[in-house]
Amino acid sequence: MSRRATLPRRAATALVQLTAAWLERTSRGEWGRAMRAELEHIDGDYEALRWACGCAFAAISLRRTDMDLGTLRVSRFVLALEMALCFAPLTFGWFDVVVGNSGVAWLDMASIQRYYLGTTEGVAALAKMFTGALIGVLGPLGLIVAVRHIVFGRALQRGWVSSAMIAGPIVLGVVYVTANLADDTRWWPAWIGFYVMFVALPAMGAAHLLYLGRSQRDNTLSAA
Amino acid sequence: MAMTRTRRSSGQTLSLLRGLLDRPRKWRHGYDLSQDTGLPSGTLYPILVRLADRGLLESKWEPAPDPGRPPRHLYRLTAKGSAYARSELEADEVSALNAPEGSRA
Numbered sequence: 001m002s003r004r005a006t007l008p009r010r011a012a013t014a015l016v017q018l019t020a021a022w023l024e025r026t027s028r029g030e031w032g033r034a035m036r037a038e039l040e041h042i043d044g045d046y047e048a049l050r051w052a053c054g055c056a057f058a059a060i061s062l063r064r065t066d067m068d069l070g071t072l073r074v075s076r077f078v079l080a081l082e083m084a085l086c087f088a089p090l091t092f093g094w095f096d097v098v099v100g101n102s103g104v105a106w107l108d109m110a111s112i113q114r115y116y117l118g119t120t121e122g123v124a125a126l127a128k129m130f131t132g133a134l135i136g137v138l139g140p141l142g143l144i145v146a147v148r149h150i151v152f153g154r155a156l157q158r159g160w161v162s163s164a165m166i167a168g169p170i171v172l173g174v175v176y177v178t179a180n181l182a183d184d185t186r187w188w189p190a191w192i193g194f195y196v197m198f199v200a201l202p203a204m205g206a207a208h209l210l211y212l213g214r215s216q217r218d219n220t221l222s223a224a
Numbered sequence: 225m226a227m228t229r230t231r232r233s234s235g236q237t238l239s240l241l242r243g244l245l246d247r248p249r250k251w252r253h254g255y256d257l258s259q260d261t262g263l264p265s266g267t268l269y270p271i272l273v274r275l276a277d278r279g280l281l282e283s284k285w286e287p288a289p290d291p292g293r294p295p296r297h298l299y300r301l302t303a304k305g306s307a308y309a310r311s312e313l314e315a316d317e318v319s320a321l322n323a324p325e326g327s328r329a
Contacts, residue, residue: 031272034283034296038296041253051265056266
């Protein structure tokens with residue numbers, strides 16, 4: 001560089017070199033080199049610094065956009081595996097709590113009054129069964145929504161269904177925490193698997209489907 | 225089912241498209257474009273990248289730079305980009321004409 005290196009010029013050069021080096025590690029390396037080269041053709045030192053600051057801002061913006069598009073998009077095969085992992089446990093759990101050996105389908109008022117309503121533990125167990133039967137339906141619903149997305153390309157829309165799919169497992173978790181505190185003091189280590197399979201995974205699966213639906217809409221709208 | 229596009233180009237994108245379309249076959253430097261359009265580099269480069277990603281802009285490195293200076297990146301619209309720019313600018317003019325009197329700048 002032939003011109004006298006003032007402090008703003010040195011700062012601009014350092015910033016744009018940092019920006020270019022950062023972009024070099026991504027698929028946007030050529031743009032970083034373009035920004036760095038352009039700086040050499042700007043005469044004013046403060047103008048160069050302003051240019052370099054803008055380049056750094058542009059690099060952050062590009063990186064953020066690329067991450068938005070890149071990190072949560074997966075192939076259909078991977079998405080199918082992920083959705084099975086997220087919603088199959090809740091589906092099986094729901095099936096068991098509804099038509100299993102002690103499922104709510106076989107309960108009658110006499111047995112409810114005899115075995116459950118007499119004690120705090122019984123009431124807690126009953127609350128867990130009915131909440132599981134009600135909210136567990138989100139398991140098969142999640143599988144249906146996932147198949148719609150993967151096979152037919154019909155994205156999950158933002159609305160009451162998506163809200164229920166995310167909030168439902170969380171409500172289930174809250175009810176089970178409360179009920180387990182009433183009838184089982186060993187709830188934290190013993191029930192961790194339950195919270196992963198029936199609360200965290202379904203909620204995260206629904207959130208991912210919603211995110212993919214949003215990305216799909218955004219891309220459709222911005223396509224030329 | 226094809227969805228109709230509802231999102232128009234931003235004012236900055238239109239400004240850049242106008243600048244590029246002004247001399248469509250001429251290769252332009254980033255800093256020149258910034259000065260012509262008034263767009264700072266932080267706004268200019270993301271738009272250039274987006275246009276290039278969509279095949280609307282072509283770029284190349286300057287073949288013979290000044291001695292002691294690095295080669296510069298050059299840009300111009302592709303044929304598809306020129307058609308796109310014209311349609312966007314026309315649509316912008318139409319929407320400006322159709323806008324209510326009080327909403328015009």
